[in-house]
Amino acid sequence: xxxxxxxxxxxxxxxxxxxxxxxxxxxxxxxxxxxxxxxxxxxxxxxxxxxxxxxxxxxxxxxxxxxxxxxxxxxxxxxxxxxxxxxxxxxxxxxxxxxxxxxxxxxxxxxxxxxxxxxxxxxxxxxxxxxxxxxxxxxxxxxxxxxxxxxxxxxxxxxxxxxxxxxxxxxxxxxxxxxxxxxxxxxxxxxxxxxxxxxxxxxxxxxxxxxxxxxxxxxxxxxxxxxxxxxxxxxxxxxxxxxxxxxxxxxxxxxxxxxxxxxxxxxxxxxxxxxxxxxxxxxxxxxxxxxxxxxxxxxxxxxxxxxxxxxxxxxxxxxxxxxxxxxxxxxxxxxxxxxxxxxxxxxxxxxxxxxxxxxxxxxxxxxxxxxxxxxxxxxxxxxxxxxxxxxxxxxxxxxxxxxxxxxxxxxxxxxxxxxxxxxxxx
Amino acid sequence: xxxxxxxxxxxxxxxxxxxxxxxxxxxxxxxxxxxxxxxxxxxxxxxxxxxxxxxxxxxxxxxxxxxxxxxxxxxxxxxxxxxxxxxxxxxxxxxxxxxxxxxxxxxxxxxxxxxxxxxxxxxxxxxxxxxxxxxxxxxxxxxxxxxxxxxxxxxxxxxxxxxxxxxxxxxxxxxxxxxxxxxxxxxxxxxxxxxxxxxxxxxxxxxxxxxxxxxxxxxxxxxxxxxxxxxxxxxxxxxxxxxxxxxxxxxxxxxxxxxxxxxxxxxxxxxxxxxxxxxxxxxxxxxxxxxxxxxxxxxxxxxxxxxxxxxxxxxxxxxxxxxxxxxxxxxxxxxxxxxxxxxxxxxxxxxxxxxxxxxxxxxxxxxxxxxxxxxxxxxxxxxxxxxxxx
Numbered sequence: 001x002x003x004x005x006x007x008x009x010x011x012x013x014x015x016x017x018x019x020x021x022x023x024x025x026x027x028x029x030x031x032x033x034x035x036x037x038x039x040x041x042x043x044x045x046x047x048x049x050x051x052x053x054x055x056x057x058x059x060x061x062x063x064x065x066x067x068x069x070x071x072x073x074x075x076x077x078x079x080x081x082x083x084x085x086x087x088x089x090x091x092x093x094x095x096x097x098x099x100x101x102x103x104x105x106x107x108x109x110x111x112x113x114x115x116x117x118x119x120x121x122x123x124x125x126x127x128x129x130x131x132x133x134x135x136x137x138x139x140x141x142x143x144x145x146x147x148x149x150x151x152x153x154x155x156x157x158x159x160x161x162x163x164x165x166x167x168x169x170x171x172x173x174x175x176x177x178x179x180x181x182x183x184x185x186x187x188x189x190x191x192x193x194x195x196x197x198x199x200x201x202x203x204x205x206x207x208x209x210x211x212x213x214x215x216x217x218x219x220x221x222x223x224x225x226x227x228x229x230x231x232x233x234x235x236x237x238x239x240x241x242x243x244x245x246x247x248x249x250x251x252x253x254x255x256x257x258x259x260x261x262x263x264x265x266x267x268x269x270x271x272x273x274x275x276x277x278x279x280x281x282x283x284x285x286x287x288x289x290x291x292x293x294x295x296x297x298x299x300x301x302x303x304x305x306x307x308x309x310x311x312x313x314x315x316x317x318x319x320x321x322x323x324x325x326x327x328x329x330x331x332x333x334x335x336x337x338x339x340x341x342x343x344x345x346x347x348x349x350x351x352x353x354x355x356x357x358x359x360x361x362x363x364x365x366x367x368x369x370x371x372x373x374x375x376x377x378x379x380x381x382x383x384x385x386x387x388x389x390x391x392x393x394x395x396x397x398x399x400x401x402x403x404x405x406x407x408x409x410x411x412x413x414x415x416x417x418x419x420x421x422x423x424x425x426x
Numbered sequence: 427x428x429x430x431x432x433x434x435x436x437x438x439x440x441x442x443x444x445x446x447x448x449x450x451x452x453x454x455x456x457x458x459x460x461x462x463x464x465x466x467x468x469x470x471x472x473x474x475x476x477x478x479x480x481x482x483x484x485x486x487x488x489x490x491x492x493x494x495x496x497x498x499x500x501x502x503x504x505x506x507x508x509x510x511x512x513x514x515x516x517x518x519x520x521x522x523x524x525x526x527x528x529x530x531x532x533x534x535x536x537x538x539x540x541x542x543x544x545x546x547x548x549x550x551x552x553x554x555x556x557x558x559x560x561x562x563x564x565x566x567x568x569x570x571x572x573x574x575x576x577x578x579x580x581x582x583x584x585x586x587x588x589x590x591x592x593x594x595x596x597x598x599x600x601x602x603x604x605x606x607x608x609x610x611x612x613x614x615x616x617x618x619x620x621x622x623x624x625x626x627x628x629x630x631x632x633x634x635x636x637x638x639x640x641x642x643x644x645x646x647x648x649x650x651x652x653x654x655x656x657x658x659x660x661x662x663x664x665x666x667x668x669x670x671x672x673x674x675x676x677x678x679x680x681x682x683x684x685x686x687x688x689x690x691x692x693x694x695x696x697x698x699x700x701x702x703x704x705x706x707x708x709x710x711x712x713x714x715x716x717x718x719x720x721x722x723x724x725x726x727x728x729x730x731x732x733x734x735x736x737x738x739x740x741x742x743x744x745x746x747x748x749x750x751x752x753x754x755x756x757x758x759x760x761x762x763x764x765x766x767x768x769x770x771x772x773x774x775x776x777x778x779x780x781x782x783x784x785x786x787x788x789x790x791x792x793x794x795x796x797x798x799x800x801x802x803x804x805x806x807x808x809x810x811x812x813x814x815x816x
Contacts, residue, residue, distance in 0.1 A: 083777045083789075085770040087508065092771075120563055124537050127563060127736045128771035134738060135775060141738050143564050147573070148535055150544075150558040151580075159576035163562075166569045332558075333545030358508045361767065365513070365539035369504040369546045385506065 010248045014224055017241055021231050022108035028055050029103065035114035035179060038133065041230055041301045042121030042329035043146065045319045047195050047310070048168070050234040051188035052175045054115065058230055059129065062110055063091040066098060067275035067389045069106050076390055089359040090389035092129045099136060114178050116141040117171070122148060122329035123362045142174050146323045149331050156324040164320040185315075191234035192315045198233050199304040201242035206305035208249050209293040210347050212266070213258030215249045218347075219269045219292035220282045221259065230301050264289035265410060268343045270296045270336070270370070271355035271363050276391035284400055288407040292353075294343035296336060297363075299328040306342075333366055337373055344379060351410055354383040358393055380413065382406040435656035438649060439630050442637040449492045449519060453640055454485060455527040462642065464589035465529035470516065470543070471677040472536050472734050473703035474559075475578055475721055480643060481593045481601040482585035487528070488639025488701075490679050491515035494795045504546055505539070510765040511794045512678035513539045520551055529588045530555040532581070536677065536734040537768050557584050565737040566727050574722035582718070598717035604643050606710045611650035613705060616697070618657050620753055623669070623694035625660040629686050635701050636679075664694075668756045668810045671749060672698040674773065676732060678763035680792045687799045688759065691806035696753040699732075706730055733768035742772060743779035750785055756813050757786040759806070764793045786813055 027033035034055040039046065046056045066072040075097025076090050082100075084093050103110040116139055118130035127143070134141040144167050147160040156164075172183050205225070209218045216222075225245060232238030252258075267285075269292045274281050285292070302308065308326035311318040324330060328339070343349060352374050356364045367383060374381045384402050387393035433441075445453055454466050465484040469476065476486035491512035501517035519525050531554060533544035541558070548556040559581060562570035586592060612635055619626045634653050638646040672688065676699045688695060711724045729735065731742045750758050758780055762769035773789060780787045788809040790802055 083774040085773070087765050088767060088770050122541075124535070124541070124734075125767060125771075128768065131736055131738070132771070132775065135741070135743075143736060143738055145562050145564040145570070147560040147562075147577075148541065148558070150560060157576070157580065159573055163569055163573040167564060170569075333542045334549060356506060358506075361509070361538035362541075364506060365509050366505055366542040366546045368502075368506060369549065372503065373549070 008248070010245055011224065013241055013244055014228060017232060017237055018227055020237075024055055025057060025108040025111055029109040029111035033111070036111040037115040037117050037175075038113040038130070039117040040119050040121070040123070040126050040130075042123055042126070043119060043323040043327035044230055044233075044301055045117075045119060045144070045168070045171075045323060046230065047188065047191040047234045047315070047319060048171065048175070049117070050191040051184055052179045052181060053187075054175065054179065055111070056231060057110065057113065059095045059133075060091055061227060061231060062098065062105065063094040063389055064275045065107055066094050066105060067391070068278060070276060070391075071106055072276060072389050073391055075101060087358075089125045089129075090387060091359060092125060092132070094389055095129070096132060096136070099133070113137055113139045115139070115175065117144060118142065119144045119146065119323065121146045121323055121327060122331075123360075125360075125362070140174065140178060142171055144168075144171060144323070146330060149325065149335065154331075154335055160324055161317075161320055164323060165316060168316050168320060188315050189312050192310045192318065193312045194236065194239050195234045196310040196312060198229070198239050198242050199302065199309050201239075201246045202229060202302075203304040203307075203309075204246050205242070205249055206294075206298075208246075208253050211253040212348070213256065213260075213263035214266065214291050214293045215252035215258060217259045217282075217292050218298065219273065219295040220278070220285075222295055222298035223273060223278075226298060226301065258291060260286055260289050260291060262289045263291050265351060265407065266291055266293045266347070266349045267351040267353055268292065268294045268296075268340055268347070268349045269353045269355065270340060270367070272297045272357055272360060272388040273355065274357070274386045274394050275388055277386075277394045277396065280396060281399070284403045288403075288411075290407060293347040293349050296328055296339060299339070302327050303339075306339075329362060333370075337370060340370075340374070351380040351382070351406075353406075354381065356383055356385045357388040358385070359388050359390065380406070380410050433652075435653065435660075438653055438656070439633050442633040442649065445640050446633060446636045447495075449495050450524055451487060451527060451640065454487050457485060457642060458527060464591065465585075466527055467585065467588065468525060468528045468531040469703075470531070470533045470536075470540060471512075471703055472534070472732060473561075473706045473725070473729070474532055474534065475581070475725075476643075477598065477601040477605050477717075477721060478578060478582045478593075479585050480604070481597040482582065483589040483591045484529070484585055485642055488636075488704075489516050489519075489531070490636070490639060490701075491794050492519055493679070494681055494797045496795075498795075504550075505543075508765055509539050510678055510763050512763070513543050515794065517543065517546065517550065520547060525551070525554075528554065530557065530584070532557045532559060534558070534734075535560045537766075540677075555584070555588060557581060561735070562726065563736045565735065566739075570726045571719065571723045574725060575716075575719045578718045578722055595715075595717055598721075599713065602711050602713075602717055602721060604647065608638060608643050608647050608650065609705050609707060610710070611647060611654060614654055615650065615657065616705070618654070620696045622664070623667075623696055624662045624664040626657045628689055628695040628698065629682060632682065632685055632700055635704055638704055639701070667692050667694045668813045669694050669696045669754055670757050670759045671696060671746070671753055671755045672700075672759045672761050673746060673776070674733075674760045674762035674766075674769040675700050675792075676702040676734070676769070678766060678794050680761060680763075681794060681796060681799075684792055684796070684799050684802065687803040688761075688806060691803050692810040693759070693806065695759075696755055697749060702730065702732060706732075733772045741775075741779070743775040746776055747779050747783040747785055750780075755785075757788070757809070759809075760787060760789045762789075762791055764791045
């Protein structure tokens with residue numbers, strides 16, 4: 001079994017920082033804190049909100065926290081009583097259920113929004129979600145419309161960039177109106193500098209899993225780092241956390257320490273985790289000494305490991321670039337295949353696991369095609385289904401059987417290959 | 427084909443039904459082989475700026491899945507069980523070769539499965555051209571129009587590469603005028619059904635509109651005009667039926683037998699959102715001298731409500747209540763495709779607004795591939811009876 005304490009100080013620091021963040025949310029909810037701006041993870045432009053001293057609130061993070069703390073189902077069912085379908089995204093349902101339950105959670109009281117910033121970055125459910133929040137809260141809402149990557153170049157068009165830039169200026173005007181403050185350009189620049197440094201450190205951390213053994217699990221441990229990456233990016237505390245993380249994992253890489261006693265399998269994983277059963281799911285891989293060396297899910301908020309960094313000299317331009325190009329959600333499905341191929345090649349992984357979640361069709365729709373694509377390239381590929389939020393869709397026994405069968409066949413394949421290689425030599 | 431005056435209305439509808447019943451797109455292919463068009467472009471729902479393709483010399487053909495006429499045996503390995511049927515049946519058509527005659531396909535930012543389908547299509551049909559239009563969601567705004575005009579210019583350039591033609595503003599204006607005439611004729615037919623629903627059944631109207639998915643607009647327009655003459659002259663008196671507005675079927679289409687079931691259950695459908703993309707505007711397209719701008723402006727400032735369009739300053743739910751009242755409807759039937767997230771999300775706000783307005787409604791789900799309608803018909807009959815006693 002894996003060493004649950006290997007993260008040491010880092011794990012403690014993350015918990016402390018997130019507790020402080022949630023205390024800020026509660027203070028805001030009680031009228032003693034900064035005005036809250038709801039926004040979404042995909043390519044989040046949090047730096048702009050930081051420049052106005054607005055408190056970023058991510059309904060996705062709140063929803064997943066509810067699931068991790070086994071607190072999502074009741075809220076999901078409350079939302080279904082309101083008319084939401086079992087086929088609607090369960091993140092939305094948990095969030096709406098929680099909203100009507102008084103916004104009280106085991107980790108914080110979530111403040112009412114002063115601004116609903118729908119950064120529409122790929123996910124169409126984002127639009128519906130924030131339309132509904134606008135209807136229920138009657139608070140100011142802003143749709144930041146980010147054109148999807150759809151050209152052969154894999155880059156936004158000049159008009160896409162202009163369109164987003166114009167909207168960012170309008171967003172600034174909206175924030176000025178809500179907060180009663182003019183944009184402090186020095187503050188924005190500082191937030192961008194901090195994000196830039198944070199992004200570079202996160203990129204370094206991502207590349208550390210190229211070591212063998214990988215010093216941490218790029219799925220199960222990356223998700224621990226994703227909360228500070230979004231909730232605290234653009235702050236000194238957030239930057240400090242990533243310095244610690246980089247140092248800790250670099251030290252472990254140099255010492256040849258991994259998250260498990262042995263690293264038998266290096267795999268890439270696609271899709272969000274089943275938050276209600278995160279530990280159970282993790283153990284299903286750990287018992288096979290399988291370590292994720294890269295994950296697509298950890299790039300929903302940004303793709304720093306492939307070269308992006310915010311530019312303090314061009315703050316708005318780099319926010320636009322982040323929204324448009326440098327996150328997984330705004331890239332097309334085939335670009336995700338390319339991303340996975342890079343991981344398989346450059347991170348030296350031997351298998352792909354696709355966790356297909358019903359709630360998030362942005363991720364899941366078409367993953368059967370993805371499986372076919374990689375299988376034809378002789379990459380052992382496993383596709384398993386459950387959900388990221390709704391515990392009713394997780395069948396532990398079935399999941400375990402599928403994962404066991406996959407790693408067993410992988411082990412057999414290695415043995416056969418090795419025997420065949422010995423035979424060839426003989 | 428010129429419409430013969432000897433053709434009866436029933437024969438006209440039969441011609442439409444025959445054309446839309448097939449899933450081999452033989453008519454479109456024949457049209458192309460005869461040299462009437464340089465290219466066939468398949469257009470996934472909901473709305474496509476078909477004028478661009480027509481002006482470029484292509485025939486825009488509506489892709490609306492395969493209904494219950496096909497068994498999905500390939501595409502279900504690509505898309506999961508919780509993905510709506512139209513995604514899979516459209517891909518299935520491609521995988522079994524029914525779309526081989528097409529030169530290009532266009533998808534839009536309507537939902538996440540359709541978005542990913544564009545990519546899977548590009549990989550599956552690797553010798554075909556696949557385009558994707560990102561429709562703006564910052565509505566209404568001037569910058570959305572500027573953006574969309576550029577997007578249309580990009581798509582027009584792509585269409586021209588398929589046909590080998592160049593397009594002038596005059597070509598575009600002619601195509602816009604033609605499709606405007608089609609939309610106007612459809613609007614007049616909808617008016618007839620709204621005011622005198624006994625003169626035009628929803629099944630007939632549906633066939634007339636859907637015919638435009640597979641026929642050239644010039645021919646479609648002649649059929650619509652001819653149908654209009656007929657239905658205006660039709661006699662009869664209205665029956666004692668519930669007047670209902672049907673919403674939620676803007677993308678995947680219910681089987682025609684299901685549409686018939688609504689009427690058989692004792693309803694007059696006085697408004698609906700079937701095939702919404704073919705009548706997407708509230709009025710005609712303006713002519714300011716820049717046709718691409720005009721078309722973009724019509725989308726941003728002059729288009730109808732849709733579950734795939736988001737305008738924060740406008741409540742679609744309240745608008746639905748008003749629409750039902752304007753149509754003197756007794757109730758609203760929310761008829762959504764199974765797994766259609768945009769429709770399912772909108773339903774929650776519709777339900778709230780309809781309840782607050784004391785407007786009766788019923789929620790029903792369908793799949794294009796369903797072929798038994800007894801249960802849904804019984805539900806509707808019970809609902810209609812409840813209206814009579816309320």
